[in-house]
Amino acid sequence: xxxxxxxxxxxxxxxxxxxxxxxxxxxxxxxxxxxxxxxxxxxxxxxxxxxxxxxxxxxxxxxxxxxxxxxxxxxxxxxxxxxxxxxxxxxxxxxxxxxxxxxxxxxxxxxxxxxxxxxxxxxxxxxxxxxxxxxxxxxxxxxxxxxxxxxxxxxxxxxxxxxxxxxxxxxxxxxxxxxxxxxxxxxxxxxxxxxxxxxxxxxxxxxxxxxxxxxxxxxxxxxxxxxxxxxxxxxxxxxxxxxxxxxxxxxxxxxxxxxxxxxxxxxxxxxxxxxxxxxxxxxxxxxxxxxxxxxxxxxxxxxxxxxxxxxxxxxxxxxxxxxxxxxxxxxxxxxxxxxxxxxxxxxxxxxxxxxxxxxxxxxxxxxxxxxxxxxx
Numbered sequence: 001x002x003x004x005x006x007x008x009x010x011x012x013x014x015x016x017x018x019x020x021x022x023x024x025x026x027x028x029x030x031x032x033x034x035x036x037x038x039x040x041x042x043x044x045x046x047x048x049x050x051x052x053x054x055x056x057x058x059x060x061x062x063x064x065x066x067x068x069x070x071x072x073x074x075x076x077x078x079x080x081x082x083x084x085x086x087x088x089x090x091x092x093x094x095x096x097x098x099x100x101x102x103x104x105x106x107x108x109x110x111x112x113x114x115x116x117x118x119x120x121x122x123x124x125x126x127x128x129x130x131x132x133x134x135x136x137x138x139x140x141x142x143x144x145x146x147x148x149x150x151x152x153x154x155x156x157x158x159x160x161x162x163x164x165x166x167x168x169x170x171x172x173x174x175x176x177x178x179x180x181x182x183x184x185x186x187x188x189x190x191x192x193x194x195x196x197x198x199x200x201x202x203x204x205x206x207x208x209x210x211x212x213x214x215x216x217x218x219x220x221x222x223x224x225x226x227x228x229x230x231x232x233x234x235x236x237x238x239x240x241x242x243x244x245x246x247x248x249x250x251x252x253x254x255x256x257x258x259x260x261x262x263x264x265x266x267x268x269x270x271x272x273x274x275x276x277x278x279x280x281x282x283x284x285x286x287x288x289x290x291x292x293x294x295x296x297x298x299x300x301x302x303x304x305x306x307x308x309x310x311x312x313x314x315x316x317x318x319x320x321x322x323x324x325x326x327x328x329x330x331x332x333x334x335x336x337x338x339x340x341x342x343x344x345x346x347x348x349x350x351x352x353x354x355x356x357x358x359x360x361x362x363x364x365x366x367x368x369x370x371x372x373x374x375x376x
Contacts, residue, residue: 244359281295
């Protein structure tokens with residue numbers, strides 16, 4: 001049943017003749033923070049996210065802002081896991097890091113668009129060092145990568161099934177090696193390389209020397225707008241996960257791994273096509289930010305989208321995030337998982353119409369991105 005009314009704490013702002021205390025106004029958040037306590041361990045801090053989301057909803061924050069704060073909290077958990085790992089290594093005699101490094105979050109956390117239940121997607125940039133010191137230096141950062149990803153896994157952010165983590169050499173490289181890797185990926189249209197770069201290109205520095213991340217971002221900005229074959233293959237890959245509409249424009253999932261007849265994977269067939277299309281347009285037009293909302297706004301300045309299209313994209317994304325967040329909370333409270341599925345049968349008629357409208361816009365945006373990549 002849809003909640004028609006919920007009392008807002010903001011109505012207390014001018015309820016009396018004097019302004020209320022800030023703590024009273026922010027009571028839901030204060031209660032949540034007090035429940036967490038000053039020094040929680042990582043598993044406790046991660047499990048607390050459910051309470052955080054409920055408190056932020058009581059404060060009437062929008063779904064996109066809540067997703068930013070979940071991402072920020074996940075970033076904090078990353079920093080704690082990395083620092084604990086470095087402290088442990090120091091105590092075991094590894095010493096301080098031998099050269100500068102930077103850990104990157106990738107995917108939804110890197111875009112500051114995380115909802116509940118993400119797995120790990122991360123990478124590491126290591127400052128350049130002589131080949132003769134590779135065994136020594138890479139051994140240090142391999143140990144660090146293994147330790148902090150294990151800590152996050154134990155805290156409730158599971159290891160990535162696709163091995164996109166700094167514990168593996170593929171995602172832990174010197175800056176010069178990352179630059180060379182990007183040049184190789186951007187130089188042709190091999191599907192696997194495009195898929196790997198899609199994961200990497202939504203990155204955000206979470207710990208360490210941010211100059212390394214900025215140098216990698218500069219390489220992306222130089223390469224990608226001129227990598228026609230690469231962008232063309234990225235455009236073709238948008239067809240692999242179609243938007244959740246049938247050929248008559250009606251809401252319809254593809255049925256893959258669906259838990260029941262009315263299930264629709266809103267993350268895979270809604271959010272991801274939107275995010276992927278906006279990423280492609282951004283690479284094509286030299287937009288350097290990673291957040292989808294900021295990318296949409298920047299694309300207006302590049303005259304790649306109209307202001308109306310950008311507003312429609314931002315609105316669609318927020319509604320999809322809201323729908324997913326509601327479904328995830330309900331699933332977690334019922335003992336299930338925070339996944340990407342929603343139940344179409346539980347939507348009201350107006351909600352279904354609006355979701356269909358958003359899917360139609362996302363499909364048009366995908367086509368626009370594909371045409372832009374091919375020069376049409």
